[in-house]
Amino acid sequence: MYVEINDENNWLKHYKSIIVPRPIGWITSLSSDNVVNLAPYSFYNAISTTPPMVVIGPGGYSKSGLNKDTLVNIENTKQFVCNFVNWELRDVMNLSSYSYNKNESEPDKLNIQLEDSIQVKVPRVKLSPAHFECELYKIVELPSDSKGNPNHIIIGNIIGINIDDSMLNEDKVDISKLKPIARMGYDDYALINTIFTMDRPR
Ligand SMILES: Cc1cc2nc3c(=O)[nH]c(=O)nc-3n(C[C@H](O)[C@H](O)[C@H](O)COP(=O)(O)O)c2cc1C
DSSP, rough: OOOOOSSOOHHHHOOOOSSSSOOOOOOOOEEEOEEEEEEESSSEEEEEETTTTEOOOOBBBTTSSSSSSSHHHHHHOOOOEEEBBGGGHHHHHTTTTTTOOOSSSSHHHTTEEEEEEESSSOEETTTTTTEEEHHHHHEEEEEOOOOOEEEEEEEEEEEEEEEEEGGEEETTHHHHHBBEEEOOTTTTTEEOOOOOOOOOOO
């Protein structure tokens, strides 16, 4: 099968079901009125080692017809936190993807407890076992789709990493404790249950 990218066919489902598994960045950000926003993004990844940087890809509009709150907030306040999503947080993460009004806070609506971050003003999700505290590096506008829906990428510098000590085995993160979930195609998600090691050619 060869699928050309055009308006007539169903390329989107193939695209999203092949570039898997995608990590989920559960992003807290603050509006200029100090409303805490929380939303999951699976166009999310690490993009460099030194300095450590992440990318998030908001696409389309929120229900209000404006750019997504995460994008607007980070553009205004230049900070965000990537909260780690594990198995236990899967349902509440999913509920937080609902498009609430700009002045409504997902953590308030869904009773998600927050706590202060160490270096940024944006709070983090208390039950999340790991957090990246980030400062905005750059927002890049990507081409819109044929209907005019916008696409952007947000690139951020990670300035601090918080890891719950209970997730560690000696000094290493224990994946069997962290239990990350990842986004697959359709409405599917994955849990990691097999890990293997390979030496790199030197
Ligand atoms: C697991 C998951 C991953 C998502 N990934 C993205 C994404 O990468 N880009 C995007 O624009 N929306 C994504 N969404 C949808 C947003 O979470 C949703 O539009 C949300 O309302 C945006 O919230 P905000 O306006 O508060 O930023 C995802 C939803 C889920 C459940």
